[in-house]
Amino acid sequence: MRIMLQLLQKNKNMKTLKSLCGTSLLMVLFIFSFGCSGKLASYSEEGRDASIFPDYNGVTFPPNIAPANFMIRENADKFRVYIHLQGKDRISINSGKGKVIIPGRKWKKLLQECRGNDLFTEVYAKKNGKWFKYNTIINHVANENIDNYLVYRLIEPGFETWSKMGIYQRCLENYSEKPVMVNDMSDGNCMNCHAFCLNNSNIMMFHMRAQHGGTIIYRNNKLEKVNTKTSSTISAGVYPSWHPGGSIIAFSVNNIVQMFHSAPGRKIDVIDTLSDVVIYDTDTKKISTCNALSTKENLETFPSWSPDGKYLYYCSARAIPLEKYDQVRYDLLKIAFDPVSKQFGSVDTVVSASKKKLSVSFPRVSPDGKYLLFCMSDYGNFSIWHQESDLYMKNLKTGEITKPDINSGQSESYHTWSSSGRWIVFSSRRLDGLFTRPFIAYFDTSGKACKPFILPQKDPSFYNTFIKSYNVPELVTSEIKLNPRILSGLTDDKIIPAAFEK
Amino acid sequence: MINHRKLAFWFTTAIFFLAYFAFFLLFNGYHLIFQEQTQLFLFDKSYFASFLLKPGGISSYTGAFIMQFCQNPIAAAFIVTVAGFLIFLILASILRHYGINGIIWPIVPVILFASLQCHQLYSISTTIGFLISTLFFIIYISVKNNRYRYLAGSVGCSMLCLITGGFGLLAFTLCIIHELLFSGNRSRYIAVIVYIMLAILVPILSSRLLYYVKGEGIWMSLIPLHLKKSLEPFVFAILLYIPLLIALSGFRDKFSMKVSLSEWNWKTVLSGLIVISSLSFYTFHYVYDVKAEALLKIDHYVQKGDWKKALDYSFAYPGTNQLVLYYGNMAMYKTGQMGDKMFHLPQSGTHGLWLEWKRNEITPFFGGELFYQLGYISEASRWAFESMVAMGENPRSLKRLVITSMVTGDTSLARHYINILDETLFYSKWANHYKNLLSHPELLIHDNEIMEKRHFNLYTDVFADITSKDIGLMQLLQDHPDNRMAFEYYMAQVLLNKDIDNFAANISKLRELGYSRIPVQYEEAMLVYMKHTGKNIVPAGYTISRETLSRLSGYLEILNTYGSDRRKSSQMLFREYGGTYWFYLNFVNLPDENNASASAKK
Structure with missing residues (x-):
């Protein structure tokens, strides 16, 4: 070694030698990279689909979605993946352990080129020195973008206890996740039920509970904290829905009981013993209701406005003793509303589920007003704890109710429409039966839903160990201009009391 | 030629740290094992990233990494002793720089840290934060070039505010004292002003730009003021001790004060012995919680399934404690003595049979054990999950959740929890065993524990009584x-x-x-x-x-x-x-x- 060094030091043509070394290194790198991305000369067909996670096979992607990284769950020495549009340039990825991390820029470019076309993913595995090819994965890229941001609450799907929780916004075009509010900034309190007016991130609300309790309302660049509990209502506002006009919020007011099952299969039941629907006018700070929405003999909940603001959809069940909790079944009703006079009109039944021993929850009408998406389970309204809960869709023109092919054997629950009406995001526990994950599905113009896919993460194994649930996924068109530092300033702010208007 | 003074120094040091090790081994080992049980170190990027959300995150991450090795009392005592020894070495080196050579001076903070370490909620991350800050100060004072030193001080101390939380301010304080009392450079006053400004600005700016913290969290991250009121003087003593000692040394030199901080003579040895003995006595008598150690020892044996020892230590417990009674009764049943000797324990109503449900960190952590032993799997699972939520991911809750999910046949859920344990150093073997069982369900019949619990699975669906008056x-x-x-x-x-x-x-x-x-x-x-x-x-x-x-x-x-x-x-x-x-x-x-x-x- 020393001799070699001496020789090198003595060599007068040192520069030449360095240049030679450099060139050789570049050539090796070039050959290596060519070898990596070049087409494989020979391989055998495996004749089956590769096992991949998450399941990004046969799905429809929005053209602005973040790279859908995945893991190949096959035994092999190494893997190679090509992602391409038919007959075009491709992205080539090598992986030793099967983690396929797609370069962001190339993916973005490819998806833009691929709008309205199929996207092909070829997976090769090298075993004992030979290459094998699995069936090509064919996904589709839609023409329509999905709204840029998804807002959700992250919390462990616990029973009574919580520790750290927060409402977060995730940019769907990349992996950036920013907190809107975290309870580290509000003495560890609970917060929930964020809602937006027509996917607009500039009109939003959420509830803070416990010591900093109040409903945080953000509108016209102004923040306020309101106490929506009045002496005439059952509770403070719970499940919200913004009227498309942007000044009225419909709330359910509930007395909620939680119970824990003993036998395997069911864990929790969340039951309303009292429940009405009220509306809160953010301009006048007044809460009001009508007889139909606050009956003693019925439980009214889950208000949801039609996109034209002329109807309020809600769920209603006959109030029966708590012991018969598994016989409480909600029908879906709608009540006419005059946005000018702010008066309610007549009530219609939209889905009569209780007759079929089913129960409706979370009605949401598509932005074009054509479709109504809702959950149905065997009883009750807290569908996330009902394994049998599935999503159903009613064509509001034909009245036909169908069960879109996006459900699983586990609970499907809370759902949101994109502003274009072409995408939905819904909660599902299909991966493990407990941890709620957001799934995205394309809805075509004929009302047909495509196979859903899980929200992509930078690390494809992310969902395998993450112990928080994604609650209340809501799509919004732009970034929320709030953050925990701004919102924590409200924690000690004076709370505005809402007045009840008879 | 043998330097007798040096020999005496190291001999005394060795004796002290042997005693230190023995103390933690014999009297505090189960505190440390309990701490290990309340956290879970994962070899995972997002786990690491979760530490960066608060000041002092790197120290906390290092602390969590170290704590995972506290698997038994010997390892735990060894780790704490090494940490104490490092404090001693660093402080001795700093003090030597200022002409303070006696062995007693660097030992005092070691005893103060030992006092804090006796508390079951103390995190070794605090020790790590202190070590990093003081280690940086050694580097700082070794830089002779003023410009480089000021640069190192400005950048280093600012970084320390992020890496060690509140101990960054300690580093700033030490640098300021050093400049004011020991530097003859004219521009030292400018440096001091810059340090003061940075000490204020860095925590504030980082809380506005990097972290979501407010109030005390901006300044006092990693400073353990949450343990108990009686330990607060120890915390402040740790923070003030070195700055005051260095300042005293500076004033001594400046004003030619006759303060002896260095001689190794009978006076210093005697006073040293008195200080060490007093501090040790105070710690042992007033700070050290012998009952908590006894309780955590019982808990350790319950987890190991050594019911005889758990029962013996329950009887030996000094006084009465609901948790000890709860474990004692369980051990009584497990050793077949409940019907014969139950009233030999200090019973008073049913509160020693089970723990009343409370939404806190402690109750679900300990209270779920009974439901599991009884075969009430849904409740065992609920309490384990609540414990994981309240305390954070911890091996005990996760292992329990794996087993309960396997008992109820929720294999996907079991796999989810196994995946988490698989990313640890000490529980991946355990996780792999159960992963193998999930892949080969036919082997499950050889797992007596799961089969027995499956046998006792409830088939009548009732609701758990959350008032805990009747546990079903x-x-x-x-x-x-x-x-x-x-x-x-x-x-x-x-x-x-x-x-x-x-x-x-x-x-x-x-x-x-x-x-x-x-x-x-x-x-x-x-x-x-x-x-x-x-x-x-x-x-x-x-x-x-x-x-x-x-x-x-x-x-x-x-x-x-x-x-x-x-x-x-x-x-x-x-x-x-x-x-x-x-x-x-x-x-x-x-x-x-x-x-x-x-x-x-x-």
Whole structure:
């Protein structure tokens, strides 16, 4: 070694030698990279689909979605993946352990080129020195973008206890996740039920509970904290829905009981013993209701406005003793509303589920007003704890109710429409039966839903160990201009009391 | 030539740290093992990223990494001793720089840290933060070039605010004192002003730009002011000790004060011994919690399934404690002695049988054990999950969740929890064992634990009583009459509630549960019932032993001797009959009875 060094030091043509070394290194790198991305000369067909996670096979992607990284769950020495549009340039990825991390820029470019076309993913595995090819994965890229941001609450799907929780916004075009509010900034309190007016991130609300309790309302660049509990209502506002006009919020007011099952299969039941629907006018700070929405003999909940603001959809069940909790079944009703006079009109039944021993929850009408998406389970309204809960869709023109092919054997629950009406995001526990994950599905113009896919993460194994649930996924068109530092300033702010208007 | 002074220094140091190691091994080992049980270090990027959300994140991450090795008392004591020794070495080096050479000076903070370490909620991350900050200060004072030193101070201390939280301010303070008292450079005042500005600005700016923290969290991250009030002086002493000592040294030099900080003579040795002994005595006597250590030792043996030791230590516990009683009763059942000796423990109502549900970190962590042992899997799973939420991911809760999910057949869920444990150093082997069982379900029949729990799975769906007044023992028995633990706990419940009628109504189950004889304390209760009602409730094929009958005669004799003097008779009976059901029935007030008598007095 020393001799070699001496020789090198003595060599007068040192520069030449360095240049030679450099060139050789570049050539090796070039050959290596060519070898990596070049087409494989020979391989055998495996004749089956590769096992991949998450399941990004046969799905429809929005053209602005973040790279859908995945893991190949096959035994092999190494893997190679090509992602391409038919007959075009491709992205080539090598992986030793099967983690396929797609370069962001190339993916973005490819998806833009691929709008309205199929996207092909070829997976090769090298075993004992030979290459094998699995069936090509064919996904589709839609023409329509999905709204840029998804807002959700992250919390462990616990029973009574919580520790750290927060409402977060995730940019769907990349992996950036920013907190809107975290309870580290509000003495560890609970917060929930964020809602937006027509996917607009500039009109939003959420509830803070416990010591900093109040409903945080953000509108016209102004923040306020309101106490929506009045002496005439059952509770403070719970499940919200913004009227498309942007000044009225419909709330359910509930007395909620939680119970824990003993036998395997069911864990929790969340039951309303009292429940009405009220509306809160953010301009006048007044809460009001009508007889139909606050009956003693019925439980009214889950208000949801039609996109034209002329109807309020809600769920209603006959109030029966708590012991018969598994016989409480909600029908879906709608009540006419005059946005000018702010008066309610007549009530219609939209889905009569209780007759079929089913129960409706979370009605949401598509932005074009054509479709109504809702959950149905065997009883009750807290569908996330009902394994049998599935999503159903009613064509509001034909009245036909169908069960879109996006459900699983586990609970499907809370759902949101994109502003274009072409995408939905819904909660599902299909991966493990407990941890709620957001799934995205394309809805075509004929009302047909495509196979859903899980929200992509930078690390494809992310969902395998993450112990928080994604609650209340809501799509919004732009970034929320709030953050925990701004919102924590409200924690000690004076709370505005809402007045009840008879 | 041997330097005698040096030899004495290292010899004394070695003795001190051997004693330090022995203390943590013999008196505090279970505190440290408990800490290991309350956290889970994952080799995972997002786990690391989660530490970067608060000031001092790197120190916390390092602390969590180190804590995972506290798997047994020896390893735990060794780790804490090494940390203490590093504090000693760094501080000795700093103090030597200022002409403070005595061994006593760097030992004092080591004892102060030991006091904090005695608390079960103290995190070694604090020690790491202190070590990093003081280590940086050594580097700082070794830089002779003023410009480089100021640059190192500005950048380094600012970084330390992020890496070590509140200890960054300690570093700033030390640098400021050093510049003011030991630097002759003219521009030192500018440097000091810059340091002061940075010490204020860095935490504020980082809280506005990097972290989501507010209030105390901006300045005092990693400073353990949450442990208990009596430990707060120790925390402040740690923060002030070195700056004050260095300042004293600076004033001594500046004003030619006659303060001896260095000589190694009989005065310093004596005063050193007095200081070390006083501090150690104070720590041991007032800070160290012998009862907590005893309780955590019992908990350790319960987790290991060494029920005999758990029971022995429950009896040896100094005083009464609900958690000890709860474990003691469980160990009593597990060692087959519940029906014979249950009242040998200081029982008072059912609060020692199970823990009342509370939404905090401690109750679900300990309280779920009973449900698991009883085979009440949904409750065991609920309490384990609540514990994981309240305390953060921890090996005990996750292992319990793996098993309960496998018992109920939720294999995807079990796999999810296994995936988490698989990313650890010490639990991946355990996780792989169960991963293998999930892949080969046919092997499950060889897993006695899971098979036994599956056997006792409830099939009648009832709701858990969240008031914890009735934990569903009767339901467990109705679904599985062979659930012997549920039976003994039910009988214990009714006996503790002095509900003899329900006890008598269920005594006939002894036969179907395969008891070869009537447990002693059941005999005692049966005699009471039979005497009061005149009904014979001895199940066919069983007899009440002569010993019990003769003991009853002895008991009644003393009782009759002192007649209406309850106090005297209770004193006389306690020695020989304090462990009988008769004594409990006659002289121990139930918590409700105590409350009733207290309100009556009011």
